[in-house]
Every structure is written in structure tokens, then in C-alpha cells.
Amino acid sequence: MSEQQSNPASSTGASSAPAAGSPTGSTGTGTGTGTTPATPATGTTSGSRGQKDPLRGSRASGAWVFVVVLVLLLALLAVFVLQNTQDVEVSFLAWNGTAPLAATLLIATAAGLLIAVMAGSLRILQLRRRVKKESKR
Numbered sequence: 001m002s003e004q005q006s007n008p009a010s011s012t013g014a015s016s017a018p019a020a021g022s023p024t025g026s027t028g029t030g031t032g033t034g035t036t037p038a039t040p041a042t043g044t045t046s047g048s049r050g051q052k053d054p055l056r057g058s059r060a061s062g063a064w065v066f067v068v069v070l071v072l073l074l075a076l077l078a079v080f081v082l083q084n085t086q087d088v089e090v091s092f093l094a095w096n097g098t099a100p101l102a103a104t105l106l107i108a109t110a111a112g113l114l115i116a117v118m119a120g121s122l123r124i125l126q127l128r129r130r131v132k133k134e135s136k137r
Contacts, residue, residue, distance in 0.1 A: 077106075080102060081102040081103075081106075083102075084100070084101040084102035084105070085100055085101070085102065086100070086101055087099065087100060087101070088100075088101045088104055090104055
């Protein structure tokens, strides 16, 4: 079988020269296998695989993602407030009054979040005290 028939590049109309890195395309003197290691298409060498990409996972990129998410949430909040402007009657303990629906819901949500943060903070403090106490033993 001739080299031209076994070379896949020759069937596509390319040159019949052997492909670089193939055993028949070596330029050596015949010692060894004649193959050369292929380099990645990105142009990096194999020694840089362990290095972290400085553009990925930085504090600045994390802050940017946070800002984008915050802007989207604020836009959704603005739409919510603009669509819920009707007044509702609110009764809490001895206080009665009217307030916009959006303001009432946002205040109730903020109060719920505040209670959850306080409960979580107390639990964290409790666990820290326990760890500190056990580490002194």
C-alpha cells in the first residue's frame, strides 16, 4: 500500500506530504519514535496547566457579579412598587392606618428578614462560644 493511499490528507486534495507529528513525518535521524509532542491550540505550554487564570474568580469579578445581580433585583423592586400603588388598610396591635400595598409588603418583608438575621446571628454566636469553650479544655 502506498503512502498516498494511507494518508487521510491526500483524499481531501491536500498535499501528499506526511502530517507533522506523525511517525512518517519525523525530521529526525531515525532514532526514537520521531514524534513530537503536540502543543494545545491555545498556545499555552503543558507547564502552565497548574497555574490559575488571573481573570477568573478574582474579587473584582465577584464584585461585578454582585453589582449586576443587585441592579437586576432593584429593577424588579421598582417594577413591583410601581405596579402596587393602591392603598390598603393596615392594622397592627393598636395602630390602624392606610399605606400603599408595596410599602406594606416591603416593610413586612424587611421585618421578617431582620428577625431571620437576628436568629441566625444568635445561633452563630452560640456555636462560637461552644467551640471556644471546647478548645480551652
